[in-house]
Amino acid sequence: MSCRDVRAMFSEYLDGELAPAHARFLARHLESCAACRAEFDALRCALEMMAALPRESSPDPIATRVRERLELEARKPAVRHLLRPGRPLLRPRFAPVAVAAFCLMALPILMVPVRPTVPAPAGALGFGSESRPLSLSSDVLAPRLTQSASLDDALAGAPADRSWFVETVVTRDGRVSAVRVLGGDAAYAAPLADALRQERFEPGRFQGRPVAVSLYRLISRTEVRAPST
Amino acid sequence: MAAGEFAIATVETLGAASAERSLLEQCRGGDAAAFARLVALHETMVFNLALRMLGNPDEARDVSQDVFLQVYRTLGRFEERSSLRTWIYRIVVNLCRNRRRLWMRRRRDRSVGLEDLSARDESRLAQGGDSPYDTVRRREQAERVQRALLALSFDHRAVLVLREVEGLTCEEIAHSLGIAEGTVKSRLARARDALRARLCAPEATR
Numbered sequence: 001m002s003c004r005d006v007r008a009m010f011s012e013y014l015d016g017e018l019a020p021a022h023a024r025f026l027a028r029h030l031e032s033c034a035a036c037r038a039e040f041d042a043l044r045c046a047l048e049m050m051a052a053l054p055r056e057s058s059p060d061p062i063a064t065r066v067r068e069r070l071e072l073e074a075r076k077p078a079v080r081h082l083l084r085p086g087r088p089l090l091r092p093r094f095a096p097v098a099v100a101a102f103c104l105m106a107l108p109i110l111m112v113p114v115r116p117t118v119p120a121p122a123g124a125l126g127f128g129s130e131s132r133p134l135s136l137s138s139d140v141l142a143p144r145l146t147q148s149a150s151l152d153d154a155l156a157g158a159p160a161d162r163s164w165f166v167e168t169v170v171t172r173d174g175r176v177s178a179v180r181v182l183g184g185d186a187a188y189a190a191p192l193a194d195a196l197r198q199e200r201f202e203p204g205r206f207q208g209r210p211v212a213v214s215l216y217r218l219i220s221r222t223e224v225r226a227p228s229t
Numbered sequence: 230m231a232a233g234e235f236a237i238a239t240v241e242t243l244g245a246a247s248a249e250r251s252l253l254e255q256c257r258g259g260d261a262a263a264f265a266r267l268v269a270l271h272e273t274m275v276f277n278l279a280l281r282m283l284g285n286p287d288e289a290r291d292v293s294q295d296v297f298l299q300v301y302r303t304l305g306r307f308e309e310r311s312s313l314r315t316w317i318y319r320i321v322v323n324l325c326r327n328r329r330r331l332w333m334r335r336r337r338d339r340s341v342g343l344e345d346l347s348a349r350d351e352s353r354l355a356q357g358g359d360s361p362y363d364t365v366r367r368r369e370q371a372e373r374v375q376r377a378l379l380a381l382s383f384d385h386r387a388v389l390v391l392r393e394v395e396g397l398t399c400e401e402i403a404h405s406l407g408i409a410e411g412t413v414k415s416r417l418a419r420a421r422d423a424l425r426a427r428l429c430a431p432e433a434t435r
């Protein structure tokens with residue numbers, strides 16, 4: 001195999017998609033060929049620089065702009081038709097309610113600030129690290145709860161029929177680095193998030209190695225019945 | 230514990246997929262609050278993808294707004310063959326492509342918004358314990374990467390950003406771009422090589 005053939009495999013090699021025999025061959029070649037090694041290091045350097053691009057936020061909140069625009073379109077049928085020939089934007093029955101609810105919901109959607117408890121060492125390209133947790137899927141083994149949090153105090157006084165939609169980032173060492181309450185009664189969001197940070201897990205795994213995982217959970221109250229004896 | 234008391238909270242893990250499905254159902258049922266939640270969940274990723282594709286924060290903000298308006302209007306047509314996320318990525322890429330075409334027609338290169346971006350984000354980029362030197366260095370590096378990205382073709386830039394920044398699998402990228410998975414892999418290899426040539430020539434790293 002020529003150096004050119006070897007370099008053509010770099011991309012798949014980095015993604016771990018190369019057949020084991022090819023991967024071994026490539027690794028051996030890199031040990032003995034300085035030119036290919038330099039090329040490979042350069043490729044890795046470029047991809048790491050790209051992965052290190054900072055996450056930016058919009059000059060002004062997008063949610064607000066979207067809401068205002070929908071509001072405008074709902075209020076002015078003429079404008080609506082100009083903007084959207086053919087299809088009605090909102091069912092008329094729904095429009096005014098929609099706008100009102102959208103405004104109200106601006107408050108209950110809480111983004112509880114991320115509070116990292118573990119420094120994130122930079123992984124190869126950062127996926128599965130605390131700043132880029134993986135979501136559950138068929139190839140990601142879910143974290144298993146080893147120490148549950150007591151939610152009694154946090155939810156004391158909450159009506160029984162309430163539920164909360166929560167995202168929890170479980171780190172590679174089984175701690176909780178972030179909790180975001182994405183939906184549910186805002187009054188309990190902060191104490192609930194604080195309580196959930198006390199949870200500990202057997203970390204999630206991807207291809208056998210521990211990874212940070214984003215868990216989406218619905219938290220609700222259940223009725224506890226005394227034993228019938 | 231007394232009978233009938235509400236005392237223990239159950240925690241049900243939904244998995245991203247079923248959480249998403251219930252959110253979608255609520256949105257389709259006309260629940261504006263659910264749609265607001267959908268926007269909040271995807272806002273950062275939409276803005277960042279648009280920003281890396283266009284290189285200009287104001288353009289990226291405008292495209293992001295259009296993306297969610299289009300999501301709102303076409304939710305009924307979304308078929309759950311792919312995830313909501315990859316479907317939204319597809320809309321972002323398409324709208325960015327349209328916007329670029331518009332620029333070409335106007336013969337105006339508005340992709341040079343890097344200075345605005347770096348000035349505004351200087352403070353945000355600063356991290357705890359960083360010296361001003363680190364901050365400047367990080368900003369310069371981000372600018373270099375962004376410039377290199379903008380010098381690539383639109384298609385190369387799209388696969389790179391989806392893969393290296395957003396962390397999509399090749400299968401998800403195939404869904405997002407509406408191309409075959411094999412095409413994604415070969416395009417990704419070429420795009421990575423093009424980026425390497427612009428950012429880290431071997432001579433420079435030795």
Ligand SMILES: [Zn+2]
Nearest residue numbers: 003033035036
């Ligand atoms: Zn070689």
